[in-house]
Structure formats: structure tokens, C-alpha cells
Amino acid sequence: MTGLFRRLVKPGPAMLTVIIVLAWTAAYVSQLSFLDMVELNTVDLRFRFRGERPVGPEVVLAVIDEQSLKEEGKWIWPREKIARMIKNLADAGAAVVALDIGFLEPDPNNTIKPVEEAERLVKEAGALTPNLSESFGRLKEAGDNDRILADTIKASKTKVVLGYFFHMDRKELGRLDQGEIDSQVENVRSGRFQKIRETKEGRRFTGLRTAIMPAANIKMIAETTDYSGYFNMVPDKDGTVRWMPMVIKCENHFHAPLALMAVRAFRNEELSLEIEDFGVSHVRSGSHEIPVNETGHLLINYRGGAKTFPHISVSSIIENRVPRENLKGKIVLVGATAVGIFDLRVTPFSEIYPGLEIHANVVDNILHEDYLWRPNWATIFDLAAIAFLSAIIGFFVPRSRIAFGAMVSAGIFAFYLIMCQFLFSSQGLLLNILYPGAAMITTYVAMTAYKYISEEKQKRFLKNAFSTYLAPSVVSEIIKNPDKLALGGEEREITAFFSDLQGFTSISERLSAHELVALLNEFLTEMSDVILGEMGTVDKYEGDAIIAFFGAPNDLPDHAAKACVACVKMQKRLAELRKKLAAEGRPALHMRIGMNTGKAVVGNMGSAMRMDYTMMGDTVNTAARLEGVNKIYGTYVMISGSTFSEASHVIAARELDLVMVIGKGEPITVYEVQGLPGEVLPAQTEANHHYARGLAAYRALKWDEAIAHFSDALAALPTDGPSMEMFRRCQNYKVSPPPSKWNRAYSMKSK
Secondary structure, three states: OOHHHHHHOOHHHHHHHHHHHHHHHHHEEEEEEHHHHHHHHHHHHHHHHOOOOOOOOOOOOOOOOOHHHHOOOOOOOHHHHHHHHHHHHHOOOEEEEEOOOOOOOOOOOHHHHHHHHHHHHHOOOOOOHHHHHHHHHHHHOOOOOOOHHHHHHHHHOOOOEEEEEOOOHHOOOOOOOOOHHHHHOOOOOEEEEOEEEEEEEEEOOOOOOOOOOEEEEHHHHOOOOOEEEOOOOOOOOOOOOOOOEEOEOOEEEEEEEEHHHHHHHHHHEEEEEEEEEOEEEEEOOOEEEEEOOOEEEEEEEOOOOOOOOEEEEEHHHOOOOOOOHHHHOOOEEEOOOOOOOOOOOEEEOOOEHHHHHHHHHHHHHHOOOOEOOOOOOOHHHHHHHHHHHHHHHHHHHHOOOOOHHHHHHHHHHHHHHHHHHHHHHOOOOOOHHHHHHHHHHHHHHHHHHHHHHHHHHHHHHHHHHHHHOOOOOHHHHHOOOOOHHOOOOEEEEEEEEEEEEEEEHHHHOOOOOOHHHHHHHHHHHHHHHHHHOOOOEEEEEEEEEEEEEEEEOOOOOOHHHHHHHHHHHHHHHHHHHHHHHHOOOOOOOOEEEEEEEEEEEEEEEEEEEEEEEEEEEEHHHHHHHHHHHHHHHOOOOOEEEEHHHHHHHOOOOEEEEEEEOOOOOOEEEEEEEEEEOOOOOOHHHHHHHHHHHHHHHHHHHOOHHHHHHHHHHHHHHHOOOOHHHHHHHHHHHHHOOOOOOOOOOOOOOOO
């Protein structure tokens, strides 16, 4: 236990992982609003990946669409038409009619006033007879559309749910009269919860949506039914409607939305509400629990995009053209969808979505109890995922090669995403993606940075330890020519050699200092022997890196060929060494090599007290860059075009690409050395053939053709690193093409 504690508090990967886990746990508990919005956007993506879901048979939408406007005239219609629609729906056996329409003012199409004025004039003229008075009465009755609608609703066997809305902002109302507020509140009394339990602490809860006053239906219509519900919707900050407020408080009364009231009428149930100190604890329709958050909001489980529910044109209902079986026993939601008169909403499925269909989704969710849900254990699961998944990545990445660490991290991340999507699609279960995902990414980045810094630190240590050693060839040349001890150098053509061990940090962390030195000595001895055997000069060792050159101090006309042969032999010798190391239970070593041929300054450089026989110049810098370019292509021996032209007769190599390395103004053609002539395996030969064709198509900007050739190369040799890189690059360029003046060279972003 003490040892574990020491590892956790000791600066290193374990402590770094603990800090990251604690930071993201604190962010999760704090419920930062901008991060919660990002999480909601992941829910939107989950909806889209899930796709549409079948809806229940209970809900039908009666829509005021373009066809209705064409047949019945432009909106606003006389309410007599709405009355006819309700009567025809009732005659067809509809169970409930819920109106996403408000009748907030007297019908502007009423003809009562002209009739009353005519009656007054006739009466003043003394010409009003009983028969004429009766006729005026019939005309007034026929012209009172509000009365016609009210009488139709009152007489209807089908339950009618009236719609209204709440004013939520005092600024939009100006000066208020309490009498008017009381009157409006009274007109929506049919929209209240029937059973309310509010604890003493619950009365102090301020998180409920609270309205200033309702915009109610006119009294004549409002008092005709026992059911009414508000159609307010509250989008999130990004404008997307994800939640339905299932309760709004106004003047100490609690009101239910149109969708919930439609369900109440359909099931003939009472609505109950419970509020405790933390907020809303229960919303029920009869015995059916509706899962809401503490502010009384339901996260809508959208069934799909627009027109997921059956649509029937209102004009077809008014003109009685709809078969009874399409309406019998249904909940009919009535609202507008015609362009110009309906409210467009943004939902997870669409940026253009009728508000009427949002109510339909809520009704369907409640009827089938098909909700998005987060059980009590979900929070514990989220926090455990943050800690456990970060710990796995924090353990593997520092101890693994970069590629393997990245693969493990990506695999864990992908597994978690797939699991969350599966549970969402199959169970409606909501697990948090953002916080565990962010914790995993942060841990991977931190561990990779730590690994890089540690590797550089270790290399500096080894460089200092080995810098006092001189190459034997330099000693031999000094014995022949003592004048070379003087400071200075000469320009001559050489082949510069740079090598580095892959994943050296993870190796060094697994070994004791003694074991590491022993391993490194054995490796450097084996490799140096090959270099010296091909007449090369070992310039220096920088940790696990070997810096050497061919062509100095001894004249060597075929220095490029010697250098390439040395590379092939070194890789063969290293393969034999790996077998020996494996048998001894020691880690495997893999080496990357970069070489370039050209002019460089070679000689003794330093100070009078300390000098070193070394090389300098652009040729040297380019060779160093090429060693690092191997990482991009997954290769182990990379040479420049100048080296290839001097050594092509003694090696088997393939052209890889044009590369723009850091510090060079012109691109360099690079080649991969694969062995000596006749040593390349058939699978590699076939891959080389497809790769060459793919490279030609790539340079001709024929992305699909190039992708096909690189795919064929990978089919021949699935482990071919250059084909993997070019396949990925072509896919990226197909989506985001390079600039028009692109020189066909890949630009390195780092050394």
C-alpha cells in the first residue's frame, strides 16, 4: 500500500494520471454549462447514428398545410371551419383532438357587428317587425364564429384539448394589470395538475420555469372543455429543442403542456406533481412515471425527422374526405405546417422541424414509456469511466511504443464510444461521453508528451556519457597525419549517416541503469562493427543514436554504395541480435536510418582544449531529417536521391515520395532501401509494383486511382507502412484537395 502511494505521489506518469482524473472529475461534478452543451451535442449525434424509430399508431397530425390554404383560403380562417373540423373528427371517432392553435382574441371574421348595426338602423326607422327581428337573430348567430366553435367543442363526444402559451418575459408585456392577469390565469385553470405535493422545502425551490401570465383562449371558448395545455418550447443556448418543460408555474399554480394533457384526456387519468427541496421529484400521468430533471424538463426521445408521424391535411378533414379508420380512436394533434405560418424549430434530426411534431414525439414517448433515461448509477459509472479508462491509457502509453500506445488509446476510446452508442440505440440509456472521452484524450496527450520529454532527457544523459570517445578511424588518420589535430576542416563529398532506436523511452523505463548500459553497449558494438567494416567513420553516439559518415577521413570513391550496404548489413545484424535478446528475455530493438550524399565540411572542430573530428553542413542536416521522416512512412532505411543515384547498382530500393524537410527550400526525392539485389521477397516486390503505380496516380492528382493502387499494395503486403501512409493521405486529399500550385511534395511539420 505504501509503495503504491509513493508511486502515485512521485512525479511521473502515475501522478500525472491522478491529476488529470481529479481535474476532469471536478469539472464533471461542477456541471460547467458550456461542457454540458457539448455533451448534449454528442446526444444529437447519437440520435443521427441511431436513425429513425417506428412510432405508435395512436397519434395523427392534422396539418394546416399548403393544400389546406389553397382549398380553404389564407390563414386566419373563420373559426366555423375549425368547428367543422372538430365535428368531423368527432363523427369519425377520434379519441382526442389537441389544438396547437390559440384563440386568444375574438374571431376577426365574425359578422355580428354589421348585423347589429343594420338591426339598430332598422329599429330606429321603426321598421323592425317580429319576423325581421327573428331573422336578425339568426344572422347574428350564424355570424358568431366563436359561439359556433364553443358550442361544437361543448357538444363534442371527442375530448378537445385547447392550446395556449405563457409569457415568460415581463419586458414583452409592459405595464400589467393584476385583474387582467387573474382573468387570464382563470381561463387556463383546465391546464393545471390535479394532484400536487409540495414540501415546505420544495416551496423554496426556485429552479422551476415560472411564467408572468398566460395568453389564454377567450373565455367563451376556454370554459368549454376540461383540458388545456401550453405549447411553449424552450430551446437550448444553441437553438436546439431537446427538452419539453413538463411543468410551468404561474401565480402559484402548476400547469402541464399540451402533449401531457392530450395523454391525460386519452387515458382519462389524473396528473400529479411532487416537488421537494432539490426540485421536481415526480411527474405522473395516472400511475405512469415520466422521467424529468429537477427543473421538470423531459429530454425528448425523438423518433426521427419531419413527417415521422402520419400527416392529414385539415382541408381533407373539413371536407370529410378522410376514411374513418384513419381517425378512429386516435389522438389528433392539430397545427400549422404551411410555409410562412408555422414555427420552425431546430432538433437533433433537423434544422427545419415543425413544432407540432415535437408535441407528437412527447405524446408518443409518454404513451409507450419509451424515454431516454439515466439511472441512479449512471453518475457513478461516468466517474468510474473517467478514472478507469484514463488509468489504462496512463499505464500503457509510457511503457509502449508510440504506435502501440496510440493504437491502445484509440481502441479504448472507440470501444467506449461504440458502447455508449449501442446502449443509447438499444436501451435509450444515456451515459456521458464528453468527460470520459476528454479525460482519455488528455491522458494520452500528457503521457505522449511525458514520454517524449523523458526520451530526450535520457538521450542527453547518454550523449554526455559517451561524448569522450573518439572513432578509431579518426585516431588512425591522426597517426598518419598529425597536422589534422589542428582546428579546421575541409569540404569533401561524403555520405552522412544517422540512426535512432525506435521507442527507446519505453525500453529505458523498463530496465535498471546497469541493464540499460549493458544493452546499449551490446547494440552499439554490433552496429559500429558493421560501419567500421564498410570503411565508415563513427562520428559520435548520442544516447541510442549513431552518427557516422562514409568518405572521410579516408578517401572512399564508392562511399554511397558502402554506406547503403552497411545499412542492409546492420539491419540483418540487428535482426540476429533481436533473436538473442528475445531468448534472454530482454526487449527487442528496432533502428531507423537516414542517409544523404553531398558536400560537407569534415575535420577537427571545437576548442583548443576539446576538439572532435566531425562533419557539418546542409548535407548532414538533411541526413538527420531523413532519419525522422521514416516515422511518417513506417520505414527503417531512408536515403536521398543523391545517395540512390550513386548506390542503385548495389541495393534493392523503391522511390517513396517527394519530401520537403525542415530547413530545405526544395523538395527531396526519398527512397526506401529494402535489401541487396535478389533479397526482396515476392510479396514486397508485388507491393512495390502497385506502390509505384499509386505514386504516379498520386502525383497526377488522381486520388481514386491512387487509392486503388495503394489498396492493392496493402493486399499484397498488409504491413507495408508507405502504402498505409499514402492510402490515408489520398483519402484526405480527396476530401480536402491540396492547393492548385502544389509541388507534389509532402511538407514535414517538425524535425
